[in-house]
Amino acid sequence: MTRQIEDLASPYLQGLTPYIPGKPIREVERELGIAGAIKLASNENPLGPSPLALRALRDALTESHRYPDGGGYYLKQALARRLELTPDHLILGNGCNELLELMARCFLLPGDEVVIADPAFIIYGMLAHLQGCTTVRVPLKAWTHDLEAMAKAVTPKTKMVFIGNPNNPTGTAVEPTELTAFMDAIPDDVIAVIDEAYIEYVPTEMVPDSLRFVREGRPVIVLRTFSKIYGLAGVRVGYGMAPPPMVELLERVRAPFNVNALAQCAALAALGDEAHLSNSRSVNEQGKAYLLEELHRLGLECPPSVANFLLVDLQQDGQAVADALLRIGVIVRPLGGATLKTHIRVTIGTPPENKRFIEALKAVIQSEPSPR
Numbered sequence: 001m002t003r004q005i006e007d008l009a010s011p012y013l014q015g016l017t018p019y020i021p022g023k024p025i026r027e028v029e030r031e032l033g034i035a036g037a038i039k040l041a042s043n044e045n046p047l048g049p050s051p052l053a054l055r056a057l058r059d060a061l062t063e064s065h066r067y068p069d070g071g072g073y074y075l076k077q078a079l080a081r082r083l084e085l086t087p088d089h090l091i092l093g094n095g096c097n098e099l100l101e102l103m104a105r106c107f108l109l110p111g112d113e114v115v116i117a118d119p120a121f122i123i124y125g126m127l128a129h130l131q132g133c134t135t136v137r138v139p140l141k142a143w144t145h146d147l148e149a150m151a152k153a154v155t156p157k158t159k160m161v162f163i164g165n166p167n168n169p170t171g172t173a174v175e176p177t178e179l180t181a182f183m184d185a186i187p188d189d190v191i192a193v194i195d196e197a198y199i200e201y202v203p204t205e206m207v208p209d210s211l212r213f214v215r216e217g218r219p220v221i222v223l224r225t226f227s228k229i230y231g232l233a234g235v236r237v238g239y240g241m242a243p244p245p246m247v248e249l250l251e252r253v254r255a256p257f258n259v260n261a262l263a264q265c266a267a268l269a270a271l272g273d274e275a276h277l278s279n280s281r282s283v284n285e286q287g288k289a290y291l292l293e294e295l296h297r298l299g300l301e302c303p304p305s306v307a308n309f310l311l312v313d314l315q316q317d318g319q320a321v322a323d324a325l326l327r328i329g330v331i332v333r334p335l336g337g338a339t340l341k342t343h344i345r346v347t348i349g350t351p352p353e354n355k356r357f358i359e360a361l362k363a364v365i366q367s368e369p370s371p372r
């Protein structure tokens with residue numbers, strides 16, 4: 001019977017496997033029968049949610065019987081003010097994953113080509129595949145997007161290019177001038193999706209003025225999220241900035257009430273919590289310096305990350321090391337694929353979490369390789 005159900009599915013589902021997220025802490029603890037596992041696998045803010053967001057969440061609970069504001073009025077107003085855009089340039093999503101999905105559903109047709117860096121955030125390729133598109137993968141150069149090569153990979157069939165800036169899983173960012181040159185090089189019927197999920201961690205001089213392209217009305221969407229530095233991954237809220245005609249199209253496919261009431265209140269409060277933001281940035285910088293030094297001492301190198309995670313080349317099977325770390329309660333992300341077999345991605349945590357990771361890593365890589 002199952003065989004027949006599968007035959008009813010879209011042919012583009014063939015060859016797709018579900019996205020595997022980092023394991024939740026409780027699941028690992030339950031499976032291992034241990035307590036005190038730490039998770040450095042999904043680039044969450046180790047300091048937790050903004051305290052202002054927590055208070056807003058508690059206050060908002062009493063209104064849970066009401067549908068949310070379907071237009072996200074207050075959150076859009078606050079974002080617009082901050083970004084110097086009008087609210088009609090904004091779309092809210094159930095995480096920016098939903099906005100990526102809406103972009104795919106609005107614009108990608110079977111046979112379209114989509115240009116993606118390799119490696120990049122896995123979701124881009126999955127969404128393109130699901131729409132029946134051909135994915136053109138352009139290898140990174142010195143661990144970051146090779147925008148010149150990506151511009152050259154654009155053909156008359158190209159519908160969309162994805163740029164993760166910073167890129168996941170490398171943590172690297174493109175030079176702002178390179179992004180401008182890229183945007184000037186691509187034809188105006190190619191949509192650029194600029195995914196800035198980690199942009200708040202990036203040093204100012206490396207932050208491109210990507211909103212300029214939006215204000216100019218080019219076919220661009222810039223995506224940001226409350227899941228990373230704002231510490232609200234579990235609440236699910238992200239936003240996109242695009243020219244009003246693009247927002248209008250996305251609004252046609254978006255489900256009503258896609259961003260729940262708690263998420264809207266929490267995001268609004270988090271947006272105004274400058275103290276939490278700057279604290280998160282400095283804990284990240286200190287943690288990054290510590291981890292880089294310790295990893296270097298172990299002879300392990302990482303691409304120059306400007307985000308809240310590091311891609312570590314272990315020079316041995318990354319999956320095996322991740323499995324061994326998991327058994328001692330340290331959850332990191334193995335990457336696999338053709339290019340990253342010997343790598344793991346680790347989120348920069350609090351000082352005790354970073355120390356625990358380094359000690360666990362030492363124990364694992366200095367012991368005999370585990371049989372696999």
Ligand SMILES: *Cc1c(COP(=O)(O)O)cnc(C)c1O
Nearest residue numbers: 095096097121168197225227238
């Ligand atoms: C985490 C992440 C996102 C954001 O996901 P949400 O759906 O907002 O939680 C988007 N893009 C990249 C590259 C990410 O790493």
